[in-house]
Amino acid sequence: MNASLSPQLPASVLLPLIVAMAAGAAVPFQAGSNASLGRALGHPLWATVASLLVSLLVVIPVLIGMRAGLPKLAAAARGPWWLWIGGVAGVAYITAALVLTPRLGAASFIVCVVAGQVVASLLIDHFGLMGLPAKPVNLVRVAGVAIIVAGMLLVQWGTTTASAGAAAKAMGT
Template sequence: MGTLQWAGLLLLAALAGAVVPFQSALNLNLARGLGHPLWATMVSLVVSVLVLLPVIVALRLPLPSLTQTGMPPLWMWTGGAFGVCFVGLAVVLLPRLGASGFVALALAGQVMSSMVLDHFGWFGLAEKHLTMPRLAGAALLIAGVVLIQFGEGAGKPVAAAG
């Protein structure tokens, strides 16, 4: 993979992370408007489907053929439940932790669980064993989370008006 391709992938990964606080803040306001975080979670996921369907049609993707490839094991279908968990918890936690606190803690959780997934090569991932530099990186991330959430000037979390 060339340097330009690699840089493009890094940029896309950063963009994927950059949209998370916007999604969470928008869903928080939607929850306020709809009266409950679970309604906002439902609407968010329905909108996701409505946005994705035209893209699938535009790309002319064929329907998956479960008869040819076989039915995937049931555990493979559970990814959506994790999406519901993330979106729902973001709506509940964002007003209490703030956008930076929530994203920092979510990122720390993602990095730690990712390191476990990589270490054991679960779900077909390539094994990337825990090393001292990787553990040090995780420790620095946790230190960053603490500073973001509890450092001087962080103040007490307050529910936003509105």
């Protein structure tokens, strides 16, 4: 194939995509480890606490190493109320992950998370929420989200049919 006809992404675009994929790849491991931690600690919320404490213990040395300086708490306190919901969302996500991942499986849980993220992101973009510029919904964007939601349903259906097949096989039918 002629090299001039094949699209190539520059490293300045490709590297952030790879880093974002690696960050995304860590999420199912986080869900699985937190689920096991919750069982080991005796309650899912203790795993949420432990996860957040470990996060704090990891990020503080990074901040010190980067010489980030002290946080500007007064400026943040004067900001809109929604500046602070990230922590609440983090607790909700971590707790849902450690409770639901063992029940749904890692793939089913994560595909639901991704579908929820994309639907919410489309709404945030459309209305320009959270201080972001408005990017109105159009048919192409809605179609893309619909494909992702359809993919979520297919993963769920595939999991259900696989479980039913395994159960039937175990019963000898």
